[in-house]
Amino acid sequence: MLSLRLDSIRAALAALALLAAPVMAQAPVEGTSPATAPTEPAAPVEAPAPVEATAPTEDPHPSPLPEGEGADTGSEDEMMAESATPPPGFTGVYGQVTDAQTKETLIEATVKVVAGAQKSVLTDVDGNYRLALPPGKYDLRVFYDVYEGRRITGVVVEEGKATRLDVQLSADAGAVQEVVVEARADRRAEGALLQERKKAAAVSDAISSQEMSRTPDSSASDAVKRVVSATVVGGRYVLLRGLGGRYSTTLLNGAILPSPEPDEQAVPLDIFPTSLLANLNILKSYTADLPGTFAGGVLLIETNNYPSQFEFKPRISFSGDTASTFRDRFTYNGGGLNWLGFDDGTRKLPDSVPRTGPLLPGQNGMTVDDVNRVGRDFPNIWTLETARALPNLGIGASIGDTLRFDNKRLGYLAMVNYGHKESVQLTDVTGTQAAQGGGVTIEDTSRNVLGTESASLSGLVSAGFQPSRDFELSLFSLFTRTGESRARSIAGADAQGQQFSKTASEFTSRALTFNQLRGFHRLNVLGDMEVDWQANYSYVDRSEPDTRSLPYGYTESGTRRYNNDPGAERWYSELGESSFGGSANATLPLSGVRLRVGGMAQGSMRALDMRRFRYQYVGGNLPVLNQGPEDIFASDNIGNGIRVMENTLSDDAYEATLGLFAGYATADVSLWEPLRLVAGLRYEASIQRLTSGSDFGGRADPKEANQDYRDFLPTLNVIYALNPQLNLRAGYSYTLARPTFRELAPVLYYDFVRNRSVSGDPTLVQTRIHNVDARAEWFPGENDVLAASVFYKRFQQPIERIIVSSFQQDVSFDNAPGATSYGVELEARTSLGRLTPTLAPLRVGANLTLTRSEIDLGDSAPLQTNQQRPLQGQSPYVVNLNLGYARTESGTEISLLYNVVGARISEVGIEGLPDVYEQPFHRVDLTVGQKLSDSLQLKLAATNILNQPVVFRQGDVDVLKYRPGVAFSASLGWSL
Incomplete structure (x- = not known):
């Protein structure tokens, strides 16, 4: 935290982006600085002269360049701190400046030669400084805002030798704090x-x-x-x-x-x-x-x-891709608000449909005529239309400021975004069966043509009030919503050449509302104890009104004919989940130990309701089967050869609750610097309840899944700082994974693309996991890092997605006996200016992950083809590369990025069918940013430049394949 006089604000603000002090709404980041001394000095070190602690003769709270000291005669480069360890042959003084009580490093403290030369330097982000001086004897003065300055006399510098001088400053208890600035690092940087x-x-x-x-x-x-x-x-x-x-x-x-x-x-x-x-x-x-x-x-x-000063930033972007833009896409009449991502009521369930029971004769006092009458009220919209896919649009704006009055601050930020996208996706789908002797045979092939129109809306409001340095209150609200309308046409043939087709229209909206109130307090007890707390409420909603599916077959003469099995279907689903809770934490900065204790409670309530309706040909009026869909389901035909009946399943609805209650304690111990231990224990209790059963299904016997767990979760992290820039880390923990509501609920959810159903299993139990991590990380510069990590995980009763039907290949979930996963991660980011100043505008970055895993299936999945295989979704490797160029003078920034993920299991094969693997996707992206003026920024981008396809492969057969195309975008942003 910084407490600054008015005359030092300018210098302090330059350092705020580098500080790791408390954010206005949060407690400070935990942790202590690494060890201060290099492992070896570059040259013999002269023992410093006795330190004389004196009050400064000038202003007791001097700025980095106080009046009366005279202008510094060193160059501008000499005013900036250099790396802690001097190079061989260095002649001068170096060291680190820290707080005498907390041992935290002091950033931009001034080290000034006051006798023997006129020269000064500021410490860097780790409190290190270095002063190149000719041989001689010097007096130094070290000072920092609201700290007592120190004068060191008689410092001897010898030719070719580096004299190490570490200085600790004590806070000036009598300092008058006219202005208080509290901040942490700008976490956007x-x-x-x-x-x-x-x-x-x-x-x-x-x-x-x-x-x-x-x-x-x-x-x-x-x-x-x-x-x-x-x-x-x-x-x-x-x-x-x-x-x-x-x-x-x-x-x-x-x-x-x-x-x-x-x-x-x-x-x-x-x-x-x-x-x-x-x-x-x-x-x-x-x-x-x-x-x-x-x-x-x-x-x-x-x-x-919220920003520290007023800003208003509007922006606009346009984008498109080679697979979609200006191409014809399928669509359908779904209402006039698709462009906003809302349903205007066109897709709602007709008011005449009973809400207390199923739409069936004999139910709710309904006769056959009553059911037919209600069936005529459903919108008779089935035929897909075409429209030209226009370029995508994105607009947004943000406004914010921090208002200051007396010693109080009030900050705010408001943001709003809107996006609209139209796309076309052509997917080749191949159905397979197990071949004798292994491998697969092709059962059918089809072309899936999907047209999509989606819109997104999001908004954010954040406000914080800080009446004093020891108290802050902040409020945060977020709303984000997406609505997507999809029209799909599927056409193909089976292995005997029999043709089939299907159309489907869907609309799905997803919304999240999140509200949070946070507080931070610093109490003058037990060494400035800090307390932070938060309370939150969120609501998520997923709505899928009037999804329609219409199948057709073909006669031997090639005439299209309505396929009565399974027949046309339409269904409506609504999912809502409310979540609320809070947490509180207290941090006690004891001597050499930072103790943090806290607790949390979180509750969730979810409800899913789904209703299905089917159009069935029941005889008579035979010619209607060869007509178009609006003719087949015309009002005159409902009750005349065609009937509408509800076929909602008994498990098509569920209600579920989850309560989480936890308490924990951690101790961050740095008594043996440079060794740091962070040990903790968490006790977590969970109560999970789920009841499935629909009032509109054929059976009324609800199914229940009740799970109560009490778990102790130990954890230990060890950090050893070899020097201020190099850490060695190791950690162990014992954690858990609970089955989700969806995995517990025996509700069938239909997958259009793969033509199969997914259902849950109420008998699932939670998974326990042993986690071991180790990492070495080196931070040679402010934006540079070199890191290597290894990890190992052992799972007890992991939950796997398995195929439970060899014919329909329906999917469910089961606990396997065990599994292991282990791997290596490598990362590097640096500027090429380390090689030569000419390459300073260039930055390179790369990371690589190599992972292996194996699941122990035991007897839990006898149908599975491979009893030894990787975990589902586990990629053997992930690679990211990037090359960046930034020239501040011209405001030009260019980035070239590459990403690839190794083949991973998407679906587990059974009864001789091989596993389905998602194949590697090599993605190359390019962005160019150009600052057009002080307030105007242009950004151009191209993605998937290699035009790679997305491929899912089973054995040697591509069961799903499509090309997302090469995408281009242009955005313009203002900063006012």
Whole structure:
């Protein structure tokens, strides 16, 4: 934390982006600085002369360049601190300046020669300084705002020798604090995140808003794949170290975030535009203050906070791709608000459909005529239309400021974004059967043509009030929503040449509302104890109104004919989940030990309701089967050869609750510097209840799944600082993974693309995981890092997705006896200016993850073809490369990026069918940013330049393949 006089604000603000002090709404980042001394001095060190601690004769709280000292005669380069360890042959003084009580390093403290020469230097971000001086005897003065200055006399410098002089400054108790500035590092900046990572308790990796701006990524799902060992499935779900869903937790500003998906535990990251994000941080080793659901890691989403001064930033972007833009796409009449991502009521369930029981004769007092009358009220819209796919549009704006009055501050930030996208996707799908002797034979082939129109809306409001340096209150609200209308046409033939076709129309909306109140207090007890707390409420909603599916077959003469089995279907589903809770933490800075204790409570309530309706030919009026769909289902035909009946399943609805209660304690021990131990224990209790059963299904016998667990979760992280820039880390933890609501619920959810159903299993039990991590990381510069990591995980009763029907290949879930996963991660980021100043504008970065895993199936899945195989979704390797060029003078920034993920199991094969593997996708992206003026920025981007296809392969057959195309985008942003 900084407390500054008015005359020192200018110098202090330049250092704020580098500080790791408390954020206005959060407690300070835990951790102590690494060891201060290099392992070996570059030359013999002269013992310093006796230190004379004196009060400064000038202003007791001098600025870095106080009046009366005279102008510094050193060059501008000499005013900046250099690296801690001098090169061989260095002549002069070097060392580190720290706080005498806390041992924290002091950034931009002034070390000034006051006798023997006129020269000064500022310490760097680790408190290190270096002064090149000719041989002689000198008096030095070291001072820092609101600290008592120190004068060191008689410092002897010899030719070719480096004299080490570490200085500790004590706070000036009598300092008059006219202005108080509290800040932490700007977590949108790459350098700030690296500094935080260096001092963090856990193994972590992150991508900052600054790094995201150099890529063409428009959403969090695009950006997160740049992080070491993070991969994305389906364009929206993140896997950490090859593990996702139940094995990972997503936290939004520290609070657990629920998923709006009925069949996925993972939060769909495509609902978060990158413009809302300050950073994405992945914690890979566990600490006790995190939720106990941990294996792959924890994804921390941190949204933008209010700026320190007024800013208004509007922006607009256009994009398109070679597969979609200006091509014809399928669509259908779904209402007039598709462009906003809303249904205007066109797709709603007719009011005449009973809400207290199924649409069947004999139910709710209904006769056959009553059912036919209601059946005529459904919209008779089945035929797909075509429209030209226009370029995609994105617009947004943000406004924020921090208002200061007396010693108080009020900050605010408001953001809004809108995006509209139209796309075309041509997918080749091949159905397979197991061949005698191994391999597969082709059962059928089809072409799936999908037209999509999607719209997204998001908004963010953040406000914080700080009446004093010891108290702050902040409020945060986020709303994000996506609506997607899809029209699909499928045409193909089976192995005997019999043709078939199907059309489908769908609309899905997903919305998230998140509200959080946070507080921070510094109490003058037990050595300035700090207390932070948060309370949150969120609601997620997923709506799928009036999804329609219409199948056709063909006669031997080639005439198209309505396929009565399974027949036309339409269904409506609604999922809502409310989540609420809070947490509180207290941090006690004891001597050499930082103790942190806290607790949390979080509750979730979810409900899923689904209704299905089927159109069935029941005889008579035979010619109607050869007509178009609007003719087949015309009002005159309902009750005349065609009937509408409800076929909702008994398990097509469920209600579920989850209660989590936890308490923890951690001790951050730095008594034996440079060794640091962070040990903790978490006790977590969970109560999970699920009851399935639909009032509109054929049976009324509900199914229940009740699970109660009490778990102790120990964790230990060890950090050894070989020097201020080099850390060795090791960690162990014992964590868990619970089955999700979707995995417990025996609800059938239909997969259109693969023509199969997915259902849950109420008998699933939770998984326990042993986690071991080790890492060596070196931070040679502010934005540079070199790291190598290894990890090992042992799973007890892991939950796997398995195929349970050899004919329809339907999917469910089961506990396997065990599994192991282990791997290596390598990362490097640096400027080529280290080689020669000419290459200073160039930056390079690379990361590589190599992973192996094996699951022990035991007798749990006898149908599976491979009893020894990797974990589903586990990639053997992930590679990211990037080359960047930035020239400040011209405002030009160019980035070339490459990403590839190794083949991973998408579906587990049974009864001789090979496993289905998603093949590697080599993605090359290019971005060019140009500053047109002080307030105007242009950004151009091209993605998937190699025009790679997405391929899923079973044996030697491509069962699914499509090309997303080469995409281009242009965006223009103002900063006013």
